[in-house]
Amino acid sequence: MAEKAEKIVTCPKCGERSTVNIIVSVNTKSDPWVRKKIMDESFFLWKCKKCGRNTKMLHPLLYSDIERQFMVYYIPKVSRSQIFDDNLESEFSDLSDVRKRVVGSINAMKEKIVLFENESNDLAVELSKLAVSEVLAKSTGQTVYDGYCTELSKAQNRITFQFFLGANHRSYIHTTRYDVYNRSLSIVKEFYKDVEKKKGFLNIDRNWATEALRRYKGYQ
Numbered sequence: 443m444a445e446k447a448e449k450i451v452t453c454p455k456c457g458e459r460s461t462v463n464i465i466v467s468v469n470t471k472s473d474p475w476v477r478k479k480i481m482d483e484s485f486f487l488w489k490c491k492k493c494g495r496n497t498k499m500l501h502p503l504l505y506s507d508i509e510r511q512f513m514v515y516y517i518p519k520v521s522r523s524q525i526f527d528d529n530l531e532s533e534f535s536d537l538s539d540v541r542k543r544v545v546g547s548i549n550a551m552k553e554k555i556v557l558f559e560n561e562s563n564d565l566a567v568e569l570s571k572l573a574v575s576e577v578l579a580k581s582t583g584q585t586v587y588d589g590y591c592t593e594l595s596k597a598q599n600r601i602t603f604q605f606f607l608g609a610n611h612r613s614y615i616h617t618t619r620y621d622v623y624n625r626s627l628s629i630v631k632e633f634y635k636d637v638e639k640k641k642g643f644l645n646i647d648r649n650w651a652t653e654a655l656r657r658y659k660g661y662q
């Protein structure tokens with residue numbers, strides 16, 4: 443069953459105050475409809491009953507896919523390596539085979555869901571993304587703010603990322619060979635296989651990859 447909480451919201455258009463039931467925890471078995479709504483981002487829209495205005499309303503959400511053994515805990519604007527909820531932490535700490543991640547953006551949540559559904563290794567994807575984004579920053583002369591893996595296909599021999607570049611955070615699609623992921627995967631298997639054994643919700647993002655790559659270069 444979906445777990446709900448009440449929240450009072452004020453419509454930015456007409457000022458109407460409403461009490462809204464927000465869903466804070468779902469699992470794909472009892473709530474299979476949630477996945478599609480997260481992917482098209484309609485899950486976080488709230489519609490004002492008075493004027494009909496749709497407003498984005500971001501709130502924490504724990505997404506569990508126990509069949510495929512992963513949980514993604516979305517907390518808006520998460521800070522690095524923070525463990526957010528001790529109760530949640532202890533409640534799920536015995537699920538040692540379940541990959542547990544905490545993410546700070548909806549894009550990151552979508553990325554983790556797609557990667558775990560395809561049984562991909564998100565640590566290797568983060569390392570690949572960092573390597574590709576560094577090349578991209580050099581070749582374009584622009585800052586790469588963020589990036590997400592949108593496709594990882596062994597059969598097609600490619601990995602595709604959407605990056606956000608420059609002051610305007612311009613969207614930039616970049617595709618490269620699957621080998622980039624394979625190389626990262628071998629680094630993960632050699633140096634970071636213990637990471638997966640850690641209990642609790644891990645924040646596997648660009649900061650993690652930067653630190654992991656720095657340490658890996660130290661081993662060389």
Ligand SMILES: [Zn+2]
Pocket residue numbers: 453454455456457458490491492493494495
């Ligand atoms: Zn309204």
